[in-house]
Amino acid sequence: AEASIASVLHLKQLVQIAPTLACALSSNGQTPPENELLRAVERIMLSPQLRDIEDLISSHIEDDAKYEKRHAQRQLQCLFAARNELSGSLKTHRETLGALTLQMEELLESLQRDLSLESLKLNYS
Numbered sequence: 485a486e487a488s489i490a491s492v493l494h495l496k497q498l499v500q501i502a503p504t505l506a507c508a509l510s511s512n513g514q515t516p517p518e519n520e521l522l523r524a525v526e527r528i529m530l531s532p533q534l535r536d537i538e539d540l541i542s543s544h545i546e547d548d549a550k551y552e553k554r555h556a557q558r559q560l561q562c563l564f565a566a567r568n569e570l571s572g573s574l575k576t577h578r579e580t581l582g583a584l585t586l587q588m589e590e591l592l593e594s595l596q597r598d599l600s601l602e603s604l605k606l607n608y609s
Contacts (some may be wrong), residue, residue: 492541493551499538502529507510544570 506529507513509522528534549565552558568575588606589595595601 486559486562489545489565490551490558492551493561493565494548495537496545497551499534502534506530514516519608542565553592 506526509517509526511517517526538581540569543566544567546567549561552561563574566574568578592604592606593608601609
């Protein structure tokens with residue numbers, strides 16, 4: 485599931501930047517490129533089908549979700565990328581993660597206070 489969500493997040497980024505890429509292919513942002521291959525790429529980047537793909541992705545994936553390169557962040561992003569209404573168990577997993585994270589932070593504060601370990605920190609990555 486993680487690999488599938490990561491692929492969707494990659495695709496989401498591509499379709500979101502496609503209009504900007506299409507504009508960058510022309511010399512001034514308005515005149516179509518002179519090169520035939522670049523004109524074909526521009527047509528693809530401006531294709532209404534890409535907007536349809538973006539709409540479909542938006543119906544399943546949170547707007548602020550993005551692909552993360554680092555493994556730990558990618559795992560978290562995959563957990564939080566899907567919209568809540570897609571799965572009841574997903575909401576439970578998110579709440580459990582939040583509760584566990586809060587417990588870790590409370591334990592850290594306790595250790596810092598009781599053992600004078602001010603330099604002790606949580607590394608989430």
